[in-house]
Amino acid sequence: MHTTLPMHTHPFKLVTIIAEPVLESRLTMELRQLGATGWTVVEGRGEGSRGIHAAEIPGSNIRIDSVMTHDVAERVVQHIATHYFAEYEVIAYVSDVAVVRSEKYVTPPKKTG
Amino acid sequence: MHTTLPMHTHPFKLVTIIAEPVLESRLTMELRQLGATGWTVVEGRGEGSRGIHAAEIPGSNIRIDSVMTHDVAERVVQHIATHYFAEYEVIAYVSDVAVVRSEKYVTPPKKTG
Amino acid sequence: MHTTLPMHTHPFKLVTIIAEPVLESRLTMELRQLGATGWTVVEGRGEGSRGIHAAEIPGSNIRIDSVMTHDVAERVVQHIATHYFAEYEVIAYVSDVAVVRSEKYVTPPKKTG
Amino acid sequence: MLDTLQANLLSPIPLAFTLGVLTRLMKSEFTLPPDLYATLSIYLLLALGLKGGAELAHATFASIAKPAAVTLLLGCLTPLIAFGILRWLGHFSSADSAGIAAHYGSVSAVTFIAAQQFVQRVGAPMEGFMPTLLTLLESPGIHIALAIGAVQRTRAMRAAGVTTGGSIGKVLHEVLTGRTMVLLVGGLIVGYLMGESGWKAVSPFFDSGFKGALMLFLLEMGIVAGSRLGDLKKVGPFLLAFGILVPLLHGALGVALGQWAGLSVGGCTVLGTMAASASYIAAPPAVRLTLPEANPTFSLTAALAITFPFNILAGIPIYYRFAQALA
C-alpha cells in the first residue's frame, strides 16, 4: 500500500503463525534456531478449513507474532510449510512492518548461517 | 512498504475487526457467508471515540483476524460499514499479507458468487 | 506488497507496541496525548533479546494496537524510542492498513498541534 | 424502620458492597479476576438451584400454583409499567424505553439472594419454593420489552428501507439457555432428583461457603457499580428518580400480590424484591443485539448504579416492613 516508512524506521517482516497450543514450545524453539530474535504469543480461538479439529484439545489456538529479517522470514515460512502444514492445524502469513532499533531483530551469526 | 514477497507466497488481505463481544457469533457467521475460509479470535480491551461505551457490558472487546482474497475483503469491509458502523462499536482495517498455501483462503463457489 | 486498496478505504498506519504490563496506563495516556484516537490491548507473553526479564513480574506482556495517521505514527514511534527503549522492555512496529471511516482515526486539533 | 435499615447496613452483604464502591471512589485499580467473578456467580446460582430443588420435594402443587401465577403476572406487568413511564413520562426514545424496561421487567438473582439472606437473618425465612419462582420471572419481562422495541424498530426500519440483522428468536433462545437459566433450572431439577441425601453430600460445598462467597461477589458488584457512578450525571435526573421510585412501586406490587397469593412475610419480601430488582446479566446482551440503537449507558447505569445499591442497602428492609404491615 504505496505509503512511505516513518523516519528512522527500517523495513522488516512480521511473521504471524496460528497453531495448536501443543506446538508452542516446539515452534518458538525453532523460530530461535532459524534466526528470529524474539516473539510474542497471544491466546485465541478460531475456525478454519480442516475436518480434523485438533484445536478441540483444551486450550484452543495460539497466535505467535515475530518480527524478523526478510531472509529469516523466508526460512521460517519454508520450515513451517514443510514440517507442519500436512499434519497440524497451522497457518502462517507474512506482512511488512517498519521498526525502530533494527539491530534488535537481527541475529548476526545466524543470519548468514 | 516497497518490499518483495517471500518465495512461494501469494498476496492476500488480512481483515481485522474489533468489536463488542455480543457480536462474535454473528460476525463469524457472516464472514463465512461472505466467503472467508477461517478466522482467529482474540480477547482484548480498548478505547475509542464513542460516547456510548457498550463495551462496558462485561467481556470487553474481541479482535477477529481473517485472511481472505481481495474480493472477499472488499465485500466484508462494505458489509461491516453498512450493517455495524452506525449502531455498534466496531472498527475494521485491512492489511496486506503474504501466505503460503494460498488455496486455503479461497472458497471457490463463494468467490464468484 | 504491490496490492491496491479496497474501495472506499484510506491508507493509515497501525502501530503495534509490545510492552511490560506496568506500562499500560502510561502508554495509552501518551498515545492519546500524541493524537491517537483509540487503541486495543491484548494480553500475551513473549521472549526477546534482553537479559533483564522484567516481564517475569506477574502479568507477562501487553500488546497495544492503534490505528493512526502517518504523522501521529511518526510522533508515537519517536516518543517510544526516546522514552522507553533504554530502560523498559518495549518493542514497536508500524504497518500499513486501509480503513473505512477514516475520520475516526484523526483528531483534528491534535494533528496540527 | 430505622433500626432495621441500620442493622441491614452493618450486615456482611451491604458492607462488602460498600467496600467495593469505596474502592472505586478511591480510584483503586483493584478488581476481582474475571474468571473469579464468573465462578462466584456460577457457584451462587447452582447452590440456589440445588437447595431449592431439594426443598421442592416438600412443596405441594397447590401451595405453589398461586404464587407462580402472580409471579408470571409480575413478569408481564412490570415491563409494561416501566416502558410506559419511560416513554410517556420520561420522553425516552422507544428503543431506550424498551431497552430499560427489559432490565426492570426481569430480575437480579443476586438481589434475590440478598433478600433471602435478609429474611433469614431477621427470622422470617422464605418458602422453599421461592427459587423456582425466580426462574419464572427471569425471561418474560425481557421478551415482552424486546417485542415492543422490535415492533417499533421494524416499523422505523421499513420506513428507512434498511433490513436488520439480529433475529429475535435467536436472542430469546440465548436468554433461555443462558447461564442463569441453565444453573437455576438445571440446579432445581438436579436438586429435586437427588433429594435430601444428595443435597447432604454436597452441602458442605454449596451451603457452608454460601454466605462468604456471596460477600466476595458483592465486593465485586460494588466495584462494578462504583465504576458506573461517573455515568450518573449522563443519565439525567429522570432516570435517577426512576431507578429508585419504580423499584418501590414494583416492590409494593410484588409484596401485595405475594400477600394475596398466601406467601409468608419472608416470601412476600423476597417476591417484592424480585419485582423491584433489575436484571444486569441476561438483559444487557439481549437488548444490545436486538435494539442496538438503545443507549446501554442508560439501562446499565440505572440497573447497576442506582437500583441495585438501593435495593441492597434500603429497598429490602422497606419491602420487609411493608410485608409485615400487610400481614
Place this chain on the structure above:
Amino acid sequence: MLDTLQANLLSPIPLAFTLGVLTRLMKSEFTLPPDLYATLSIYLLLALGLKGGAELAHATFASIAKPAAVTLLLGCLTPLIAFGILRWLGHFSSADSAGIAAHYGSVSAVTFIAAQQFVQRVGAPMEGFMPTLLTLLESPGIHIALAIGAVQRTRAMRAAGVTTGGSIGKVLHEVLTGRTMVLLVGGLIVGYLMGESGWKAVSPFFDSGFKGALMLFLLEMGIVAGSRLGDLKKVGPFLLAFGILVPLLHGALGVALGQWAGLSVGGCTVLGTMAASASYIAAPPAVRLTLPEANPTFSLTAALAITFPFNILAGIPIYYRFAQALA
C-alpha cells in the same frame, strides 16, 4: 442390578454430568470459565493425593505389593489389547490405533474419583492406598502405545525420506511431569509426610468441599462430552462399540486381577474402573505431538463422548456387581 444402576443415576455425579450434556443439547453457550475447570481439577487431584498420602501411613508394604503389581500388569496389557482390536478387528491405521490405545491404556482420574464416591456410597469403601495405584497406571499405557506408534511412524518416515520433529523422550517427560502426576504423586508424598495432624488441618478445605467441587466438575465434563456428541457419526459404529465393549473387557480384567491380588469389593470395583477408563488429559497432547497423523477426533470422541459417560452412568455399577459376584 437395575436398582444399583438407578440409584447411581440419581446420585449427584451422574446427575451433574447429565445436566451438562443436556445444556449442550439445548445449544446453550454456557460453559465453565477455563480457569475454573483447571482449578477444580487441581483441587480434586491434590485432595485425592493428600488424603491418599495421609492414609498410606497405615498401609504395609506387603498389602500394597500385589495390587501394585497387577496395576502395572494392567498398564501393559490394556494398551496392547486396545491396539490389537483397533488394528486387526477395526482396520484402523497404525497411527490411529496407537493413538486411541494410548488413551485406553492410561486412566481417567475423574472416573476413578467417581468410582471412589460410588463404593463409599454403597458402603464398600476402597483401600486407602488406591490413589497410589492410580499414579502407577497413568503413564505406562501411554508410553507403550506411543512406542508402538513411533516405531511404525519412523519406518514409514524413513521410507518417505522425511525426518520428524517431536522427540518421544520430551513427550514422555511431559507426561511424567504433567499436572496429574505432579499433584497426585506430590500430594501423596506431602500427605504422607505431614501425616494425620497435617491432614486434619487442611481437610476442611480438601475434604468437606470435595463432593460439591466434583459435582461442578462433572457439570463441565458433561458440557465437554455433550459438545462431542455431534462427532459420534464421524467415528463410525466400530468405535462406538469399542468405546463400550473394551471398557467392559478391561473392567472385568481389572476386577478379576484385583480379586486375585486380595483387594476388597470396593478396591476391585475401583481397580476395574481404572482399567476400564480412558485418559483424556495426559494422553491427547502426548499423542498429538508424537503421532500427528492420528486423527484426534477418533480418540477424543471415544474417550470423552462414549467411554466416560458409559463408565459414569453404567460401567461403575456393573464392575461393582461383578466384584461382588467374584468375592
Place this chain on the structure above:
Amino acid sequence: MLDTLQANLLSPIPLAFTLGVLTRLMKSEFTLPPDLYATLSIYLLLALGLKGGAELAHATFASIAKPAAVTLLLGCLTPLIAFGILRWLGHFSSADSAGIAAHYGSVSAVTFIAAQQFVQRVGAPMEGFMPTLLTLLESPGIHIALAIGAVQRTRAMRAAGVTTGGSIGKVLHEVLTGRTMVLLVGGLIVGYLMGESGWKAVSPFFDSGFKGALMLFLLEMGIVAGSRLGDLKKVGPFLLAFGILVPLLHGALGVALGQWAGLSVGGCTVLGTMAASASYIAAPPAVRLTLPEANPTFSLTAALAITFPFNILAGIPIYYRFAQALA
C-alpha cells in the same frame, strides 16, 4: 531448636512450598492458572482482614498504641538499613540499592500468614490486632526507598538533560490503593463493623478453608520461587548472603522491639517475621515504574528465591526461639 525446625518442615505450608520448588526443578510445566493465584491471594487477604477486624473489637487503644509505633519505626528503619548495606557494603548502584530496599522495607503478607499459622500450631497464638499492624508496615518502606532512589535519579537525569515520565505521586497512590491494602484495610473495617455475628456467618467460608487454600497458594509460591532459582547465579554471592542475613537482622530487631512494646511470644515472632520478610507484590511494579534502571532480577530473586523460602523454612522458627529467649 532443631526439632522446632524439623516439625516446621513437616507441616503443610513448608511441604507445599517444597513440592512447588521440586515441580520446577523437575522441569514440569505445571503451574496454577493465573486467575486461581489471584483468587487465592484475594481470599487469604480478605479473610485475614475480616478476622482481624472482628477481633479488633476486643482490643483497647492502649494495647495497640505501642506495637503500632514500633511497627512504623520498623517501616522506617528497615529500608534504610537495607539501602545502606547494599549501597556501601555491596557497592550496588543507587537505583538497585533503592529498588531492593523497597522490597525489604515492605512486607510479605503470605510470610505473615505462615508465621501466624506457625505460632498457632506451637500454642503461642499472636495478638488479634496483628493484621492491623501488617497494614501499617506495607507502604512506608516502599515510599522511603523510592524517595531515596528518586532523589538520586532526578539528580542524574538533570545532569544528563533528560526528563522522566513516571510520577512518584501516582505510584504511591497505586501502592496505597493496591490489592493488599484494599483487602486488608477494607477487610479490617468491614470485619470491625459487622462484628462477631457477621464473622460467624461468613467464617465457614473464610476460616474453615483458610489452611487448605494457603497450602495451594504455597504450592504456587514454590513454583514461582523455583523458577527463579536459575537466577541465583546471576545475582552473585553478596545478594545471596544479603537475602539471608538481613532478614535475620530485621527479624531480631522486630522481635526485640515487639518485646519492648509488650507483645506476647507469638506476637513478637510475627512482628519479627514481618520485619524480616520482603514484599514481592506491592514493591515490584512500584519500583519498576519509578526506578526503571534498577534491575528487577536482583530484587525479585532476592525476595522470592532467597528470603521467602528462608523465612518459611527456617526463619520463622528462629524468630520464635529468639522471642522465647527474650521473654
